[in-house]
Amino acid sequence: MTWRVIARRDWRVLLDARLPKLTLVGLIGVVSVAAYVYPVVGTAPITTSRFGAFVSSWLGGVLAPIGVLFGYGAIAREHESGALRLALSMPHGRSTLVFGRFVGRAGVLGAATVLGLGIAGVLVVYPFGTLQPLRFLAFVFLSVAYGAIWVGIGVAASALVATNRRALVLGVVALFVLVIVWDAVTSGAEAVLIAAGITDSPIRTVVRITAQLDPGGAFETLGTALAASDQGAGAWYDGPMLALPVFIGWLLGPLSLAMLRFEWRDLS
Amino acid sequence: MTVISATDLSKRYGDVLALDCVDLTVEAGETFGFLGPNGAGKSTFIDILLGFVAPTDGTLSVFGHDCQDDGVAVRERVGVLPEGYAPFVGLSGRQHVEYAIRSKEVDEDPADVLSRVGLRGDAARPASDYSKGMRQRLALAMALVGDPDLLVLDEPTTGLDPNGAAEMRAILREEADRGATIFFSSHVLEQVEAVCDRVGILQNGRLIATDTIAGLRDAIGGGTKLVVTPDRVDDEALGAVERVAGVETVVERDGTIEATCTNDAKMDALVELHDAGVEVVNFRTEEASLEDMFVEFTGGTRA
Numbered sequence A: 001m002t003w004r005v006i007a008r009r010d011w012r013v014l015l016d017a018r019l020p021k022l023t024l025v026g027l028i029g030v031v032s033v034a035a036y037v038y039p040v041v042g043t044a045p046i047t048t049s050r051f052g053a054f055v056s057s058w059l060g061g062v063l064a065p066i067g068v069l070f071g072y073g074a075i076a077r078e079h080e081s082g083a084l085r086l087a088l089s090m091p092h093g094r095s096t097l098v099f100g101r102f103v104g105r106a107g108v109l110g111a112a113t114v115l116g117l118g119i120a121g122v123l124v125v126y127p128f129g130t131l132q133p134l135r136f137l138a139f140v141f142l143s144v145a146y147g148a149i150w151v152g153i154g155v156a157a158s159a160l161v162a163t164n165r166r167a168l169v170l171g172v173v174a175l176f177v178l179v180i181v182w183d184a185v186t187s188g189a190e191a192v193l194i195a196a197g198i199t200d201s202p203i204r205t206v207v208r209i210t211a212q213l214d215p216g217g218a219f220e221t222l223g224t225a226l227a228a229s230d231q232g233a234g235a236w237y238d239g240p241m242l243a244l245p246v247f248i249g250w251l252l253g254p255l256s257l258a259m260l261r262f263e264w265r266d267l268s
Numbered sequence B: 001m002t003v004i005s006a007t008d009l010s011k012r013y014g015d016v017l018a019l020d021c022v023d024l025t026v027e028a029g030e031t032f033g034f035l036g037p038n039g040a041g042k043s044t045f046i047d048i049l050l051g052f053v054a055p056t057d058g059t060l061s062v063f064g065h066d067c068q069d070d071g072v073a074v075r076e077r078v079g080v081l082p083e084g085y086a087p088f089v090g091l092s093g094r095q096h097v098e099y100a101i102r103s104k105e106v107d108e109d110p111a112d113v114l115s116r117v118g119l120r121g122d123a124a125r126p127a128s129d130y131s132k133g134m135r136q137r138l139a140l141a142m143a144l145v146g147d148p149d150l151l152v153l154d155e156p157t158t159g160l161d162p163n164g165a166a167e168m169r170a171i172l173r174e175e176a177d178r179g180a181t182i183f184f185s186s187h188v189l190e191q192v193e194a195v196c197d198r199v200g201i202l203q204n205g206r207l208i209a210t211d212t213i214a215g216l217r218d219a220i221g222g223g224t225k226l227v228v229t230p231d232r233v234d235d236e237a238l239g240a241v242e243r244v245a246g247v248e249t250v251v252e253r254d255g256t257i258e259a260t261c262t263n264d265a266k267m268d269a270l271v272e273l274h275d276a277g278v279e280v281v282n283f284r285t286e287e288a289s290l291e292d293m294f295v296e297f298t299g300g301t302r303a
Helices: A002-016 A018-041 A048-071 A076-081 A083-087 A094-125 A133-160 A164-195 A202-211 A215-227 A240-263 B042-049 B071-075 B093-103 B110-116 B132-144 B162-178 B189-195 B213-219 B235-242 B265-275 B290-298
Strands: B002-013 B016-027 B031-035 B057-062 B078-081 B150-154 B181-185 B198-203 B206-212 B224-230 B247-253 B256-261 B280-287
Touching: A002 A018, A002 A094, A002 B093, A018 A048, A018 A094, A048 A094, A048 A133, A048 A164, A048 A215, A076 A083, A076 A133, A076 A164, A094 A133, A094 A240, A133 A164, A133 A215, A133 A240, A164 A202, A164 A215, A215 A240, B002 B042, B002 B181, B016 B042, B016 B057, B016 B181, B016 B198, B016 B206, B031 B042, B031 B189, B042 B057, B042 B150, B042 B181, B071 B078, B078 B132, B093 B110, B093 B132, B110 B132, B132 B150, B132 B162, B150 B162, B162 B181, B162 B189, B181 B189, B189 B290, B198 B213, B198 B290, B206 B213, B206 B290, B213 B290, B224 B265, B235 B247, B235 B256, B235 B265, B247 B290, B256 B265, B256 B290, B265 B280
Parallel strands: B031 B181, B031 B198, B078 B150, B150 B181
Antiparallel strands: B002 B016, B002 B057, B198 B206, B224 B256, B224 B280, B247 B256
16 A cells, blocks of 8 residues: 555645645635625525535636646656656555555645535535535535546646646646637537527537536536436436546546556656 | 576667667675766666666566566565655655655664664755755665665765765675675776675676676786886887787876786886886886776776
Protein backbone atom coordinates (compact mmCIF):
# COMPACT_ATOMS: atom_id res chain seq x y z
CA MET A 1 0.00 0.00 0.00
CA THR A 2 2.84 2.41 -0.76
CA TRP A 3 0.42 4.71 -2.60
CA ARG A 4 -0.72 5.82 0.85
CA VAL A 5 2.80 7.02 1.66
CA ILE A 6 2.86 9.01 -1.59
CA ALA A 7 -0.67 10.37 -1.07
CA ARG A 8 0.16 11.42 2.48
CA ARG A 9 3.26 13.28 1.31
CA ASP A 10 1.33 15.09 -1.41
CA TRP A 11 -1.48 15.96 0.98
CA ARG A 12 1.02 17.61 3.30
CA VAL A 13 2.89 19.44 0.54
CA LEU A 14 -0.32 20.77 -0.98
CA LEU A 15 -1.66 22.04 2.33
CA ASP A 16 1.66 23.71 3.15
CA ALA A 17 1.63 25.71 -0.10
CA ARG A 18 -0.06 29.11 -0.26
CA LEU A 19 -1.86 28.98 -3.64
CA PRO A 20 -3.73 25.70 -3.01
CA LYS A 21 -4.84 27.00 0.38
CA LEU A 22 -6.16 30.21 -1.18
CA THR A 23 -8.07 28.32 -3.86
CA LEU A 24 -9.60 26.03 -1.26
CA VAL A 25 -10.74 29.04 0.77
CA GLY A 26 -12.19 30.44 -2.47
CA LEU A 27 -14.03 27.17 -3.13
CA ILE A 28 -15.54 27.11 0.35
CA GLY A 29 -16.45 30.81 -0.02
CA VAL A 30 -18.22 30.27 -3.37
CA VAL A 31 -20.24 27.33 -2.06
CA SER A 32 -21.15 29.26 1.12
CA VAL A 33 -22.27 32.31 -0.87
CA ALA A 34 -24.39 30.05 -3.09
CA ALA A 35 -25.98 28.53 0.01
CA TYR A 36 -26.64 32.00 1.44
CA VAL A 37 -28.24 33.21 -1.81
CA TYR A 38 -30.22 30.05 -2.59
CA PRO A 39 -33.01 30.48 0.02
CA VAL A 40 -33.48 34.05 -1.21
CA VAL A 41 -33.57 33.46 -4.97
CA GLY A 42 -34.60 29.78 -5.06
CA THR A 43 -38.18 28.57 -5.40
CA ALA A 44 -39.91 26.64 -2.66
CA PRO A 45 -39.48 24.09 -1.29
CA ILE A 46 -36.00 25.02 0.00
CA THR A 47 -34.21 21.71 0.52
CA THR A 48 -30.64 20.55 0.59
CA SER A 49 -31.18 18.25 -2.38
CA ARG A 50 -32.67 21.04 -4.51
CA PHE A 51 -29.71 23.15 -3.42
CA GLY A 52 -27.52 20.54 -5.12
CA ALA A 53 -29.16 21.22 -8.47
CA PHE A 54 -28.87 24.98 -7.81
CA VAL A 55 -25.17 24.90 -6.92
CA SER A 56 -23.98 22.29 -9.42
CA SER A 57 -23.20 24.84 -12.14
CA TRP A 58 -21.37 27.05 -9.58
CA LEU A 59 -19.42 24.05 -8.33
CA GLY A 60 -18.77 22.86 -11.85
CA GLY A 61 -17.21 26.20 -12.72
CA VAL A 62 -14.97 26.24 -9.64
CA LEU A 63 -13.97 22.61 -9.20
CA ALA A 64 -12.77 22.20 -12.80
CA PRO A 65 -9.99 24.83 -12.77
CA ILE A 66 -8.98 24.02 -9.19
CA GLY A 67 -8.76 20.32 -10.05
CA VAL A 68 -6.50 21.01 -13.04
CA LEU A 69 -4.44 23.42 -10.93
CA PHE A 70 -3.95 20.75 -8.26
CA GLY A 71 -3.14 18.02 -10.77
CA TYR A 72 -0.91 19.46 -13.46
CA GLY A 73 2.26 19.64 -11.35
CA ALA A 74 1.91 16.17 -9.84
CA ILE A 75 4.52 14.47 -12.03
CA ALA A 76 5.87 16.96 -14.58
CA ARG A 77 7.18 19.45 -12.00
CA GLU A 78 9.34 16.77 -10.40
CA HIS A 79 10.31 15.34 -13.77
CA GLU A 80 11.64 18.74 -14.72
CA SER A 81 13.42 19.43 -11.43
CA GLY A 82 14.87 15.94 -11.01
CA ALA A 83 12.90 15.09 -7.86
CA LEU A 84 11.14 12.35 -9.84
CA ARG A 85 14.44 10.43 -9.89
CA LEU A 86 14.43 10.52 -6.09
CA ALA A 87 10.77 9.49 -5.96
CA LEU A 88 11.33 6.55 -8.30
CA SER A 89 14.45 5.42 -6.47
CA MET A 90 12.07 4.26 -3.73
CA PRO A 91 10.34 0.90 -4.10
CA HIS A 92 7.23 2.35 -5.75
CA GLY A 93 5.90 1.32 -9.14
CA ARG A 94 5.30 4.14 -11.56
CA SER A 95 1.53 3.55 -11.61
CA THR A 96 1.56 3.53 -7.82
CA LEU A 97 3.31 6.89 -7.88
CA VAL A 98 0.75 8.42 -10.24
CA PHE A 99 -2.15 6.92 -8.30
CA GLY A 100 -0.76 8.10 -4.96
CA ARG A 101 -0.30 11.61 -6.28
CA PHE A 102 -3.87 11.57 -7.61
CA VAL A 103 -5.31 10.34 -4.31
CA GLY A 104 -3.39 12.90 -2.25
CA ARG A 105 -4.44 15.85 -4.40
CA ALA A 106 -8.02 14.70 -5.00
CA GLY A 107 -8.24 14.03 -1.27
CA VAL A 108 -7.36 17.63 -0.39
CA LEU A 109 -9.89 18.98 -2.89
CA GLY A 110 -12.47 16.46 -1.71
CA ALA A 111 -12.00 17.44 1.94
CA ALA A 112 -12.48 21.11 1.08
CA THR A 113 -15.57 20.24 -0.96
CA VAL A 114 -17.04 18.28 1.95
CA LEU A 115 -16.29 21.17 4.31
CA GLY A 116 -17.78 23.75 1.94
CA LEU A 117 -20.93 21.74 1.30
CA GLY A 118 -21.22 21.00 5.04
CA ILE A 119 -21.26 24.73 5.78
CA ALA A 120 -23.64 25.22 2.86
CA GLY A 121 -25.97 22.52 4.18
CA VAL A 122 -26.24 24.35 7.51
CA LEU A 123 -26.92 27.69 5.76
CA VAL A 124 -29.64 26.09 3.60
CA VAL A 125 -31.38 24.29 6.46
CA TYR A 126 -31.25 27.19 8.93
CA PRO A 127 -33.78 28.75 9.38
CA PHE A 128 -36.28 27.76 6.64
CA GLY A 129 -34.86 24.82 4.71
CA THR A 130 -35.25 21.10 4.96
CA LEU A 131 -32.46 18.57 5.24
CA GLN A 132 -32.78 15.55 2.98
CA PRO A 133 -29.74 13.74 4.29
CA LEU A 134 -29.33 10.81 1.91
CA ARG A 135 -29.77 12.83 -1.26
CA PHE A 136 -27.52 15.57 0.09
CA LEU A 137 -24.84 13.06 1.03
CA ALA A 138 -25.09 11.60 -2.47
CA PHE A 139 -24.63 15.09 -3.90
CA VAL A 140 -21.60 15.69 -1.68
CA PHE A 141 -20.12 12.40 -2.89
CA LEU A 142 -20.89 13.35 -6.49
CA SER A 143 -19.18 16.73 -6.04
CA VAL A 144 -16.08 15.12 -4.52
CA ALA A 145 -15.95 12.73 -7.47
CA TYR A 146 -16.37 15.63 -9.90
CA GLY A 147 -13.40 17.40 -8.34
CA ALA A 148 -11.47 14.13 -8.63
CA ILE A 149 -12.28 13.96 -12.35
CA TRP A 150 -10.51 17.27 -12.91
CA VAL A 151 -7.59 16.41 -10.64
CA GLY A 152 -7.32 13.20 -12.68
CA ILE A 153 -7.27 15.18 -15.93
CA GLY A 154 -4.55 17.44 -14.48
CA VAL A 155 -2.49 14.50 -13.21
CA ALA A 156 -2.91 12.77 -16.58
CA ALA A 157 -1.59 15.87 -18.36
CA SER A 158 1.30 15.91 -15.90
CA ALA A 159 2.20 12.27 -16.51
CA LEU A 160 2.09 12.58 -20.29
CA VAL A 161 4.65 15.38 -20.78
CA ALA A 162 8.12 16.17 -19.50
CA THR A 163 7.84 19.78 -18.35
CA ASN A 164 5.60 21.66 -15.98
CA ARG A 165 4.76 24.29 -18.58
CA ARG A 166 3.61 21.70 -21.12
CA ALA A 167 1.52 20.01 -18.44
CA LEU A 168 -0.11 23.34 -17.59
CA VAL A 169 -0.82 24.08 -21.26
CA LEU A 170 -2.26 20.59 -21.80
CA GLY A 171 -4.42 20.87 -18.67
CA VAL A 172 -5.70 24.33 -19.61
CA VAL A 173 -6.46 23.20 -23.18
CA ALA A 174 -8.41 20.23 -21.80
CA LEU A 175 -10.26 22.58 -19.44
CA PHE A 176 -11.03 25.04 -22.23
CA VAL A 177 -12.21 22.34 -24.64
CA LEU A 178 -14.33 20.43 -22.13
CA VAL A 179 -15.87 23.40 -20.32
CA ILE A 180 -16.24 26.08 -22.98
CA VAL A 181 -15.75 24.68 -26.47
CA TRP A 182 -17.81 21.54 -25.91
CA ASP A 183 -20.90 23.46 -24.78
CA ALA A 184 -20.47 26.14 -27.44
CA VAL A 185 -20.07 23.66 -30.30
CA THR A 186 -22.96 21.37 -29.31
CA SER A 187 -25.28 24.31 -28.54
CA GLY A 188 -24.33 25.94 -31.82
CA ALA A 189 -24.88 22.73 -33.75
CA GLU A 190 -28.30 22.26 -32.17
CA ALA A 191 -29.26 25.87 -32.92
CA VAL A 192 -28.26 25.37 -36.56
CA LEU A 193 -30.35 22.19 -36.79
CA ILE A 194 -33.37 23.94 -35.28
CA ALA A 195 -32.95 26.90 -37.63
CA ALA A 196 -32.81 24.44 -40.53
CA GLY A 197 -36.05 22.86 -39.36
CA ILE A 198 -34.41 19.59 -38.39
CA THR A 199 -36.13 18.81 -35.10
CA ASP A 200 -36.65 15.11 -35.21
CA SER A 201 -33.86 13.23 -36.89
CA PRO A 202 -30.99 10.93 -35.86
CA ILE A 203 -28.49 13.73 -36.41
CA ARG A 204 -30.16 15.88 -33.74
CA THR A 205 -30.11 12.91 -31.36
CA VAL A 206 -26.38 12.53 -31.98
CA VAL A 207 -25.83 16.23 -31.24
CA ARG A 208 -27.87 16.06 -28.03
CA ILE A 209 -26.05 12.91 -26.88
CA THR A 210 -22.73 14.58 -27.66
CA ALA A 211 -23.77 17.53 -25.53
CA GLN A 212 -24.05 15.16 -22.55
CA LEU A 213 -20.62 13.57 -22.95
CA ASP A 214 -18.50 16.20 -21.20
CA PRO A 215 -17.80 15.87 -17.46
CA GLY A 216 -19.66 19.10 -16.57
CA GLY A 217 -22.80 18.00 -18.43
CA ALA A 218 -22.76 14.61 -16.73
CA PHE A 219 -22.25 16.25 -13.31
CA GLU A 220 -25.13 18.69 -13.74
CA THR A 221 -27.45 15.96 -15.05
CA LEU A 222 -26.67 13.74 -12.07
CA GLY A 223 -27.01 16.69 -9.65
CA THR A 224 -30.41 17.55 -11.10
CA ALA A 225 -31.49 13.91 -10.97
CA LEU A 226 -30.64 13.77 -7.26
CA ALA A 227 -32.77 16.88 -6.63
CA ALA A 228 -35.82 15.77 -8.56
CA SER A 229 -38.26 13.32 -7.00
CA ASP A 230 -39.91 12.82 -10.38
CA GLN A 231 -37.49 11.98 -13.18
CA GLY A 232 -40.06 13.08 -15.79
CA ALA A 233 -40.36 11.68 -19.26
CA GLY A 234 -37.27 13.09 -21.00
CA ALA A 235 -35.16 11.18 -23.48
CA TRP A 236 -32.91 8.49 -22.01
CA TYR A 237 -29.80 10.43 -22.89
CA ASP A 238 -30.93 13.44 -20.87
CA GLY A 239 -30.90 11.45 -17.61
CA PRO A 240 -28.59 9.37 -15.43
CA MET A 241 -28.69 6.39 -17.80
CA LEU A 242 -26.11 8.15 -19.98
CA ALA A 243 -24.68 10.61 -17.46
CA LEU A 244 -23.58 7.99 -14.90
CA PRO A 245 -21.37 5.91 -17.25
CA VAL A 246 -20.02 9.11 -18.80
CA PHE A 247 -19.17 10.44 -15.32
CA ILE A 248 -17.45 7.20 -14.29
CA GLY A 249 -15.61 7.13 -17.63
CA TRP A 250 -14.19 10.61 -17.02
CA LEU A 251 -13.25 9.65 -13.46
CA LEU A 252 -11.29 6.57 -14.48
CA GLY A 253 -10.41 7.08 -18.15
CA PRO A 254 -7.82 9.88 -18.34
CA LEU A 255 -5.95 8.72 -15.24
CA SER A 256 -5.86 5.09 -16.41
CA LEU A 257 -4.57 6.04 -19.85
CA ALA A 258 -1.91 8.30 -18.33
CA MET A 259 -0.81 5.58 -15.89
CA LEU A 260 -0.51 3.13 -18.77
CA ARG A 261 1.53 5.58 -20.82
CA PHE A 262 3.71 6.67 -17.88
CA GLU A 263 4.44 3.05 -16.97
CA TRP A 264 6.43 2.52 -20.17
CA ARG A 265 7.91 5.95 -20.84
CA ASP A 266 11.63 6.57 -20.86
CA LEU A 267 12.36 9.06 -18.08
CA SER A 268 15.91 10.02 -18.95
CA MET B 1 26.05 -14.81 -5.78
CA THR B 2 25.63 -12.48 -8.73
CA VAL B 3 23.99 -9.21 -7.78
CA ILE B 4 24.08 -7.29 -11.08
CA SER B 5 24.02 -9.11 -14.38
CA ALA B 6 23.97 -7.32 -17.74
CA THR B 7 23.81 -9.34 -20.95
CA ASP B 8 24.25 -7.77 -24.38
CA LEU B 9 22.79 -4.58 -22.98
CA SER B 10 22.29 -1.87 -25.58
CA LYS B 11 20.47 1.44 -25.59
CA ARG B 12 19.96 3.65 -28.60
CA TYR B 13 18.64 7.23 -28.49
CA GLY B 14 17.81 8.03 -32.12
CA ASP B 15 21.13 7.87 -33.95
CA VAL B 16 23.18 7.75 -30.76
CA LEU B 17 24.22 4.36 -29.42
CA ALA B 18 24.57 5.09 -25.70
CA LEU B 19 25.30 1.48 -24.70
CA ASP B 20 26.67 -1.15 -27.04
CA CYS B 21 26.33 -4.82 -26.08
CA VAL B 22 27.53 -4.43 -22.50
CA ASP B 23 28.14 -7.65 -20.56
CA LEU B 24 28.86 -7.15 -16.88
CA THR B 25 28.47 -9.03 -13.64
CA VAL B 26 28.94 -7.72 -10.12
CA GLU B 27 29.15 -10.24 -7.31
CA ALA B 28 27.76 -9.96 -3.80
CA GLY B 29 29.95 -7.99 -1.41
CA GLU B 30 31.95 -6.27 -4.13
CA THR B 31 32.59 -2.56 -4.30
CA PHE B 32 32.54 -1.98 -8.02
CA GLY B 33 33.70 1.27 -9.62
CA PHE B 34 32.14 2.29 -12.91
CA LEU B 35 34.34 4.67 -14.87
CA GLY B 36 34.12 6.45 -18.16
CA PRO B 37 34.47 9.86 -19.76
CA ASN B 38 31.44 12.11 -20.13
CA GLY B 39 28.90 10.58 -22.49
CA ALA B 40 30.40 7.10 -22.16
CA GLY B 41 27.05 5.63 -21.11
CA LYS B 42 27.49 5.27 -17.33
CA SER B 43 24.32 7.13 -16.43
CA THR B 44 22.36 5.30 -19.14
CA PHE B 45 23.44 1.99 -17.56
CA ILE B 46 22.30 3.19 -14.13
CA ASP B 47 19.06 4.59 -15.58
CA ILE B 48 18.28 1.14 -16.99
CA LEU B 49 19.22 -0.48 -13.68
CA LEU B 50 16.76 1.79 -11.88
CA GLY B 51 14.04 1.33 -14.49
CA PHE B 52 14.08 4.96 -15.63
CA VAL B 53 14.68 3.89 -19.23
CA ALA B 54 14.21 0.62 -21.09
CA PRO B 55 17.06 -1.04 -22.99
CA THR B 56 16.86 -1.30 -26.75
CA ASP B 57 18.35 -4.80 -26.59
CA GLY B 58 19.67 -7.16 -23.96
CA THR B 59 18.77 -7.61 -20.32
CA LEU B 60 19.81 -6.22 -16.98
CA SER B 61 18.87 -7.99 -13.78
CA VAL B 62 19.54 -7.31 -10.12
CA PHE B 63 19.25 -10.13 -7.59
CA GLY B 64 17.71 -12.16 -10.41
CA HIS B 65 14.89 -9.66 -11.00
CA ASP B 66 14.65 -8.04 -14.41
CA CYS B 67 15.01 -4.29 -13.96
CA GLN B 68 12.21 -3.50 -16.41
CA ASP B 69 9.62 -6.13 -15.56
CA ASP B 70 10.22 -6.33 -11.83
CA GLY B 71 11.61 -2.92 -10.93
CA VAL B 72 9.84 -2.65 -7.58
CA ALA B 73 11.35 -5.95 -6.41
CA VAL B 74 14.77 -4.63 -7.45
CA ARG B 75 14.38 -1.34 -5.62
CA GLU B 76 13.14 -3.07 -2.46
CA ARG B 77 16.73 -4.27 -2.02
CA VAL B 78 18.57 -1.29 -3.45
CA GLY B 79 19.53 2.08 -1.99
CA VAL B 80 20.03 4.70 -4.67
CA LEU B 81 21.87 7.98 -4.85
CA PRO B 82 20.78 9.18 -8.30
CA GLU B 83 22.69 11.75 -10.30
CA GLY B 84 20.98 15.03 -11.16
CA TYR B 85 18.23 14.66 -8.60
CA ALA B 86 16.50 17.48 -6.74
CA PRO B 87 14.89 17.26 -3.32
CA PHE B 88 11.13 17.38 -2.92
CA VAL B 89 9.85 20.94 -2.67
CA GLY B 90 8.33 21.77 0.69
CA LEU B 91 9.87 18.91 2.67
CA SER B 92 12.60 19.23 5.28
CA GLY B 93 15.60 16.92 5.42
CA ARG B 94 13.95 14.95 8.21
CA GLN B 95 10.73 14.61 6.21
CA HIS B 96 12.72 13.24 3.27
CA VAL B 97 14.20 10.52 5.45
CA GLU B 98 10.79 9.81 7.02
CA TYR B 99 9.41 9.44 3.51
CA ALA B 100 12.14 6.91 2.68
CA ILE B 101 11.48 5.01 5.93
CA ARG B 102 7.75 4.77 5.22
CA SER B 103 8.33 3.92 1.55
CA LYS B 104 10.68 1.08 2.47
CA GLU B 105 8.37 0.01 5.32
CA VAL B 106 11.17 -0.18 7.89
CA ASP B 107 11.41 1.01 11.47
CA GLU B 108 14.31 3.42 11.85
CA ASP B 109 14.88 6.69 13.66
CA PRO B 110 15.33 9.50 11.08
CA ALA B 111 17.63 11.33 13.51
CA ASP B 112 20.04 8.38 13.57
CA VAL B 113 20.15 8.19 9.78
CA LEU B 114 20.70 11.94 9.48
CA SER B 115 23.42 11.84 12.14
CA ARG B 116 25.27 9.26 10.12
CA VAL B 117 25.58 11.60 7.14
CA GLY B 118 26.19 14.71 9.25
CA LEU B 119 22.84 16.39 8.67
CA ARG B 120 21.18 16.09 12.06
CA GLY B 121 21.67 19.77 12.84
CA ASP B 122 19.99 20.77 9.57
CA ALA B 123 17.18 18.22 9.74
CA ALA B 124 14.41 20.79 10.15
CA ARG B 125 15.50 23.02 7.26
CA PRO B 126 13.74 22.75 3.89
CA ALA B 127 15.88 20.44 1.78
CA SER B 128 15.46 22.72 -1.21
CA ASP B 129 17.63 25.24 0.70
CA TYR B 130 20.47 22.71 1.12
CA SER B 131 23.78 23.15 -0.67
CA LYS B 132 24.78 20.64 -3.35
CA GLY B 133 26.94 18.74 -0.89
CA MET B 134 24.15 18.61 1.70
CA ARG B 135 21.76 17.31 -0.95
CA GLN B 136 24.21 14.53 -1.75
CA ARG B 137 24.36 13.63 1.93
CA LEU B 138 20.57 13.66 2.14
CA ALA B 139 20.21 11.36 -0.86
CA LEU B 140 22.82 9.06 0.69
CA ALA B 141 20.82 9.06 3.94
CA MET B 142 17.69 8.05 2.03
CA ALA B 143 19.67 5.37 0.21
CA LEU B 144 21.01 3.96 3.49
CA VAL B 145 17.53 3.56 5.02
CA GLY B 146 16.66 -0.10 5.49
CA ASP B 147 20.25 -1.41 5.18
CA PRO B 148 19.94 -2.21 1.44
CA ASP B 149 21.76 -5.20 -0.02
CA LEU B 150 22.98 -3.07 -2.93
CA LEU B 151 23.93 0.61 -3.00
CA VAL B 152 23.90 2.28 -6.40
CA LEU B 153 25.73 5.59 -6.23
CA ASP B 154 25.91 7.79 -9.31
CA GLU B 155 28.63 10.43 -8.87
CA PRO B 156 28.16 10.45 -5.08
CA THR B 157 30.95 12.88 -4.22
CA THR B 158 29.74 15.66 -6.52
CA GLY B 159 29.59 18.87 -4.51
CA LEU B 160 31.27 17.43 -1.45
CA ASP B 161 34.29 19.14 0.08
CA PRO B 162 37.33 16.94 0.88
CA ASN B 163 36.08 16.25 4.40
CA GLY B 164 32.66 15.36 3.07
CA ALA B 165 34.18 13.05 0.47
CA ALA B 166 36.26 11.35 3.18
CA GLU B 167 33.14 10.89 5.33
CA MET B 168 31.32 9.43 2.33
CA ARG B 169 34.17 6.97 1.77
CA ALA B 170 34.08 5.99 5.44
CA ILE B 171 30.34 5.28 5.21
CA LEU B 172 30.85 3.22 2.08
CA ARG B 173 33.53 1.18 3.84
CA GLU B 174 31.13 0.59 6.75
CA GLU B 175 28.48 -0.54 4.30
CA ALA B 176 30.92 -2.84 2.54
CA ASP B 177 31.97 -4.29 5.91
CA ARG B 178 28.30 -4.92 6.63
CA GLY B 179 28.22 -7.04 3.48
CA ALA B 180 26.46 -4.65 1.14
CA THR B 181 27.39 -4.63 -2.53
CA ILE B 182 28.30 -1.18 -3.82
CA PHE B 183 28.05 -0.02 -7.42
CA PHE B 184 29.85 3.28 -7.63
CA SER B 185 30.03 5.57 -10.64
CA SER B 186 32.40 8.50 -10.43
CA HIS B 187 34.60 10.88 -12.35
CA VAL B 188 36.85 11.26 -9.31
CA LEU B 189 39.25 8.42 -9.91
CA GLU B 190 40.99 8.83 -6.55
CA GLN B 191 37.65 8.12 -4.89
CA VAL B 192 37.16 5.00 -6.96
CA GLU B 193 40.71 3.85 -6.32
CA ALA B 194 40.26 4.40 -2.59
CA VAL B 195 37.13 2.30 -2.16
CA CYS B 196 36.65 -0.08 -5.09
CA ASP B 197 37.65 -3.74 -5.33
CA ARG B 198 37.07 -3.87 -9.04
CA VAL B 199 36.41 -1.37 -11.79
CA GLY B 200 34.82 -1.32 -15.23
CA ILE B 201 35.81 1.24 -17.84
CA LEU B 202 33.13 2.32 -20.28
CA GLN B 203 33.91 4.24 -23.44
CA ASN B 204 31.54 5.17 -26.26
CA GLY B 205 28.97 2.80 -24.82
CA ARG B 206 31.31 -0.20 -24.77
CA LEU B 207 32.80 -1.82 -21.70
CA ILE B 208 36.48 -1.83 -22.66
CA ALA B 209 37.97 -3.20 -19.44
CA THR B 210 36.77 -4.90 -16.27
CA ASP B 211 39.26 -5.96 -13.64
CA THR B 212 40.75 -5.27 -10.26
CA ILE B 213 43.01 -2.22 -10.15
CA ALA B 214 46.03 -4.55 -9.85
CA GLY B 215 44.74 -6.51 -12.83
CA LEU B 216 44.41 -3.36 -14.91
CA ARG B 217 47.95 -2.40 -13.93
CA ASP B 218 49.21 -5.80 -15.13
CA ALA B 219 47.24 -5.43 -18.34
CA ILE B 220 49.23 -2.33 -19.28
CA GLY B 221 52.51 -4.11 -18.76
CA GLY B 222 53.22 -3.73 -15.11
CA GLY B 223 51.86 -0.25 -14.83
CA THR B 224 54.96 1.62 -13.70
CA LYS B 225 54.92 5.36 -14.00
CA LEU B 226 58.22 7.07 -14.73
CA VAL B 227 58.33 10.76 -13.81
CA VAL B 228 61.32 12.56 -15.33
CA THR B 229 62.37 16.16 -14.70
CA PRO B 230 64.45 17.13 -17.77
CA ASP B 231 66.21 20.41 -18.47
CA ARG B 232 63.60 21.07 -21.17
CA VAL B 233 60.27 19.57 -22.25
CA ASP B 234 59.61 19.79 -25.97
CA ASP B 235 58.33 17.59 -28.76
CA GLU B 236 61.77 16.10 -29.25
CA ALA B 237 62.01 15.04 -25.61
CA LEU B 238 58.47 13.62 -25.57
CA GLY B 239 59.09 11.87 -28.88
CA ALA B 240 62.26 10.29 -27.58
CA VAL B 241 60.40 8.65 -24.71
CA GLU B 242 57.45 7.65 -26.89
CA ARG B 243 59.76 5.74 -29.24
CA VAL B 244 60.93 3.37 -26.52
CA ALA B 245 59.44 -0.12 -26.71
CA GLY B 246 57.26 -0.78 -23.64
CA VAL B 247 56.19 2.83 -23.14
CA GLU B 248 52.41 3.09 -23.23
CA THR B 249 51.63 6.76 -22.64
CA VAL B 250 53.65 9.94 -22.42
CA VAL B 251 52.33 13.24 -21.12
CA GLU B 252 53.86 16.51 -20.01
CA ARG B 253 52.79 17.76 -16.61
CA ASP B 254 54.19 20.79 -14.77
CA GLY B 255 57.57 20.64 -16.47
CA THR B 256 57.93 16.89 -16.07
CA ILE B 257 57.48 14.00 -18.46
CA GLU B 258 55.19 11.27 -17.13
CA ALA B 259 55.33 7.94 -18.91
CA THR B 260 53.49 4.72 -18.09
CA CYS B 261 55.67 1.83 -19.10
CA THR B 262 56.89 -1.64 -18.28
CA ASN B 263 59.63 -2.04 -15.69
CA ASP B 264 62.12 -2.96 -18.42
CA ALA B 265 61.44 0.21 -20.39
CA LYS B 266 62.33 2.67 -17.61
CA MET B 267 66.07 2.66 -18.10
CA ASP B 268 65.70 2.58 -21.90
CA ALA B 269 63.62 5.75 -21.71
CA LEU B 270 66.27 7.56 -19.69
CA VAL B 271 69.00 6.46 -22.13
CA GLU B 272 66.90 7.57 -25.09
CA LEU B 273 66.46 11.02 -23.53
CA HIS B 274 70.21 11.29 -22.97
CA ASP B 275 70.87 10.25 -26.59
CA ALA B 276 68.44 12.95 -27.75
CA GLY B 277 70.48 15.59 -25.97
CA VAL B 278 68.07 16.08 -23.10
CA GLU B 279 69.66 16.34 -19.67
CA VAL B 280 67.79 14.44 -16.95
CA VAL B 281 67.78 16.61 -13.82
CA ASN B 282 65.82 14.16 -11.71
CA PHE B 283 63.59 11.12 -12.04
CA ARG B 284 61.45 8.82 -9.91
CA THR B 285 59.15 5.87 -10.46
CA GLU B 286 55.63 5.31 -9.11
CA GLU B 287 52.91 2.74 -9.50
CA ALA B 288 50.55 3.82 -12.26
CA SER B 289 47.49 5.47 -10.74
CA LEU B 290 43.98 4.60 -11.80
CA GLU B 291 43.94 7.85 -13.74
CA ASP B 292 47.05 6.80 -15.68
CA MET B 293 45.47 3.47 -16.46
CA PHE B 294 42.21 5.15 -17.41
CA VAL B 295 44.09 7.39 -19.85
CA GLU B 296 45.84 4.33 -21.24
CA PHE B 297 42.64 2.35 -21.74
CA THR B 298 40.60 5.20 -23.18
CA GLY B 299 43.33 6.44 -25.48
CA GLY B 300 43.87 9.75 -23.76
CA THR B 301 40.35 10.74 -22.72
CA ARG B 302 40.25 12.10 -19.20
CA ALA B 303 37.42 11.11 -16.87
